[in-house]
Amino acid sequence: MIYLDNAATSFPKPREVLDKMLRDYTEMGVSPGRGSYDLALEAEDIVRCARRKLALFFGAPDPDRIIFAANATDALNIAFNGLLRPGDHVISTRLEHNSVLRPLYHFRERGWISYDLVRFDGKGFVDPDEIGRNVKQNTRLVIVSHASNVLGTVQPVEEIGRVCAERGIPFIIDASQSAGKIPIDMAAWKVSAVAFTGHKALFGPTGIGGLAISSDLDIKPSRFGGTGVDSRSPIHTDTFPHRLEAGTINLMGIMGLSAGMDYIMQKGIEAIHGEEMTLLKRLRDGLSGLDHVETYCAGDLSNHVAVLTADIDDLNPEDAGAILDGDFNIAVRVGLHCAPLVHEDIGTIDRGAIRFSPGIFNTPEDIDRAIEAMASMS
Amino acid sequence: MMAEHEREKLLADLGRQARIVAGREIYFDWEGFFWDPNDWNEEIARILALESGLEDLTEAHWKVLRFFREYYFYHGRAPMNRHLKEGVLMSLGAIESLFPGGIRLGARRLAGLPNPRSCF
Numbered sequence: 001m002i003y004l005d006n007a008a009t010s011f012p013k014p015r016e017v018l019d020k021m022l023r024d025y026t027e028m029g030v031s032p033g034r035g036s037y038d039l040a041l042e043a044e045d046i047v048r049c050a051r052r053k054l055a056l057f058f059g060a061p062d063p064d065r066i067i068f069a070a071n072a073t074d075a076l077n078i079a080f081n082g083l084l085r086p087g088d089h090v091i092s093t094r095l096e097h098n099s100v101l102r103p104l105y106h107f108r109e110r111g112w113i114s115y116d117l118v119r120f121d122g123k124g125f126v127d128p129d130e131i132g133r134n135v136k137q138n139t140r141l142v143i144v145s146h147a148s149n150v151l152g153t154v155q156p157v158e159e160i161g162r163v164c165a166e167r168g169i170p171f172i173i174d175a176s177q178s179a180g181k182i183p184i185d186m187a188a189w190k191v192s193a194v195a196f197t198g199h200k201a202l203f204g205p206t207g208i209g210g211l212a213i214s215s216d217l218d219i220k221p222s223r224f225g226g227t228g229v230d231s232r233s234p235i236h237t238d239t240f241p242h243r244l245e246a247g248t249i250n251l252m253g254i255m256g257l258s259a260g261m262d263y264i265m266q267k268g269i270e271a272i273h274g275e276e277m278t279l280l281k282r283l284r285d286g287l288s289g290l291d292h293v294e295t296y297c298a299g300d301l302s303n304h305v306a307v308l309t310a311d312i313d314d315l316n317p318e319d320a321g322a323i324l325d326g327d328f329n330i331a332v333r334v335g336l337h338c339a340p341l342v343h344e345d346i347g348t349i350d351r352g353a354i355r356f357s358p359g360i361f362n363t364p365e366d367i368d369r370a371i372e373a374m375a376s377m378s
Numbered sequence: 379m380m381a382e383h384e385r386e387k388l389l390a391d392l393g394r395q396a397r398i399v400a401g402r403e404i405y406f407d408w409e410g411f412f413w414d415p416n417d418w419n420e421e422i423a424r425i426l427a428l429e430s431g432l433e434d435l436t437e438a439h440w441k442v443l444r445f446f447r448e449y450y451f452y453h454g455r456a457p458m459n460r461h462l463k464e465g466v467l468m469s470l471g472a473i474e475s476l477f478p479g480g481i482r483l484g485a486r487r488l489a490g491l492p493n494p495r496s497c498f
Contacts, residue, residue, distance in 0.1 A: 315474075315480070316479075316480050316481075316482060316483060318481075318482050318494075319470075319474055319480040319481045319482055322459050322470050322481055322482075323469075323470040323471050323474060323481075325459045325460075325470075326459030326460055326462065326463045326469070326470035327463070327469045327470050327471050376471070377471065
């Protein structure tokens with residue numbers, strides 16, 4: 001099969017990542033940090049090491065402020081629940097995934113918050129000044145998707161970070177599509193928190209993600225329970241990382257995520273991104289030459305990740321996905337990609353569109369096969 | 379007795395619309411998919427096909443429609459792409475061309491299967 005759905009989850013995972021994860025879990029799959037026996041301490045070391053690697057990955061100042069969650073959506077919920085208070089105002093964008101849109105909508109429907117969603121331009125980018133223009137006296141948070149999961153465009157988060165810092169407003173980025181593809185520097189970019197998932201470009205398994213939090217961002221716990229520390233107290237610990245991690249963490253997921261980061265460091269994040277973008281450019285060039293095929297916001301790929309959305313005139317994208325799968329053995333993602341406002345703005349809300357997202361295990365021949373398949377359908 | 383407009387509102391709230399087809403009242407969703415696959419019969423399929431622009435359902439059409447139904451009632455869900463292809467011995471591209479509206483809005487709808495709950 002030609003797998004072109006890496007924006008949903010990377011597949012296959014590198015063999016060495018899977019082997020390392022299974023080996024570590026086989027040898028050390030005990031409750032980390034919950035016992036005084038050596039193996040529990042070794043398991044805790046693995047977790048601590050993963051926090052350190054993630055801190056390095058994201059330019060985060062304190063490994064203890066890397067907290068684990070089930071995925072980026074879960075991490076964002078932890079952030080929203082721990083930050084937002086009645087009467088707060090939030091600024092986000094129309095590029096967001098439902099992982100942001102739905103929690104914000106939920107809070108607004110209950111009358112707790114208000115929010116504004118900034119538009120993106122015809123090339124798929126948000127204007128940082130537009131963020132600034134939407135700031136109100138009660139703006140408590142700015143949350144922006146680093147890279148769009150529909151258009152692939154990488155947002156100017158450094159400039160947005162500056163706008164937020166000048167106004168003293170916390171700024172969170174959703175790095176679901178960028179972590180592992182683009183170096184992230186929280187400190188330099190004045191980012192208050194990064195929500196990440198492990199199973200996409202970080203090459204870990206599903207079920208692991210988290211939040212990297214800067215030293216000056218106060219996120220209150222919204223879940224309470226066992227942490228393995230201070231068990232006499234009825235009060236949930238205030239100390240990071242346990243403050244935001246209630247219950248036993250996903251050790252096997254963390255081991256896989258850690259092995260995934262090793263893989264990236266060995267191969268080089270720029271090299272991975274470069275390979276993927278070479279494939280994406282080949283795809284873009286091929287599709288651009290086809291009659292009846294439209295691509296979106298792919299004219300300039302200089303600030304992009306390897307995600308390309310396209311559409312064929314007179315062919316329902318859902319059927320196109322079925323034909324690509326059934327007749328050509330090519331896996332893509334069709335529909336609205338859980339980002340309905342992007343599709344509203346590019347004019348594909350009624351039918352959705354076809355998303356291609358190549359990864360490092362794809363070859364130029366895979367891309368040519370996809371272009372040929374699209375040509376035969378268009 | 380519920381007034382007609384109240385009944386229509388209730389159906390709309392449920393995401394349903396009622397139509398009389400071949401003398402029977404049948405519920406469809408707002409994309410025209412059968413609410414209950416058991417309401418389907420061949421006469422109704424012929425009428426709906428005509429409405430979609432298919433004057434005549436050929437043996438090839440019936441092969442697809444019957445496979446969809448047999449698979450659905452046996453497995454409790456619509457066939458996967460490869461099963462559909464193997465089951466009717468046609469490419470999905472060929473099925474797409476056979477039915478106005480294509481695979482989903484054409485063949486699947488005419489076969490009386492419910493609306494697929496894909497990520498939309």
